Amino acid sequence: MKKFLRIILLAYLVAGCAVVRPRYVPETDMQKNNLQGAILRTESRYLNLDGRSIDDPGRTTEFDILIVSQYNERGNIVTEETYGDGGERLTKRDLYIYDSTGTRLLSSEYHDLLNNTITWMHYKYDGRGRLDAYHPVGNEWTALYRYRSRGYPASLTTIAGDTVNSRKVFRYDRRGRLKSDSYGSYVTRYEYHTSGTLRSASNRSQVELYDRNGDMVKTVVYITTHGEDGSTEVEEGITEAFYEYDERGNWTVRRLVSDGETYGAWVRKIEYRE
Numbered sequence: 001m002k003k004f005l006r007i008i009l010l011a012y013l014v015a016g017c018a019v020v021r022p023r024y025v026p027e028t029d030m031q032k033n034n035l036q037g038a039i040l041r042t043e044s045r046y047l048n049l050d051g052r053s054i055d056d057p058g059r060t061t062e063f064d065i066l067i068v069s070q071y072n073e074r075g076n077i078v079t080e081e082t083y084g085d086g087g088e089r090l091t092k093r094d095l096y097i098y099d100s101t102g103t104r105l106l107s108s109e110y111h112d113l114l115n116n117t118i119t120w121m122h123y124k125y126d127g128r129g130r131l132d133a134y135h136p137v138g139n140e141w142t143a144l145y146r147y148r149s150r151g152y153p154a155s156l157t158t159i160a161g162d163t164v165n166s167r168k169v170f171r172y173d174r175r176g177r178l179k180s181d182s183y184g185s186y187v188t189r190y191e192y193h194t195s196g197t198l199r200s201a202s203n204r205s206q207v208e209l210y211d212r213n214g215d216m217v218k219t220v221v222y223i224t225t226h227g228e229d230g231s232t233e234v235e236e237g238i239t240e241a242f243y244e245y246d247e248r249g250n251w252t253v254r255r256l257v258s259d260g261e262t263y264g265a266w267v268r269k270i271e272y273r274e
Contacts, residue, residue: 024151028075
């Protein structure tokens, strides 16, 4: 009988250990952008394919965009520049400053729509090295993080003085994967492939579907219109994405299709450190 109880207890302990949530490790910018390998720089150009081919785009349009991102050796962005008006005019620049351990200390944002001013963001960490708060220098609002056990972010609250402007709450499954995040009643839920990569993200406004590589392959946007007679109509806007990849497994072309028509594409050049 004692041997049987020991076996049951051992099985219980093994099962319990199998579902212990791993310690939280923040993602790098490369991981967030689903990039593989040691990357130095990317150039991502959006082409509005209005009567032109992706292979020979010819003229640019006002909807064309160019985003240039520079990464450090730890996989985080150092600078990111966005060019609008056909990819010719600098409209936004982000700069990130790190210490010797790779911790982000400051960031600055230039945006041509913000009176050409530069906004500096200051980051503060707690005694465990976790991001505790960040706020724009010279501005009254602050974003505060609170954490669960094993380092998982529990909430992100934005305050201005004594006023709470917003609060985002995070929930996780037993494997430590993000299960949902919510702003009040606005909830986004996440599901995963058996391999562990993200399969879907959905809320009342849209659904995003991902392949096993982690790339988004379909987006469904719900558009609600209200008639003068009080009626409500919900329409679906569906976009599918089709990819071409390099030998490292990173996409270089992302075609966007809606109603059977390829209306746009992202073309990405990747410069590796190796």
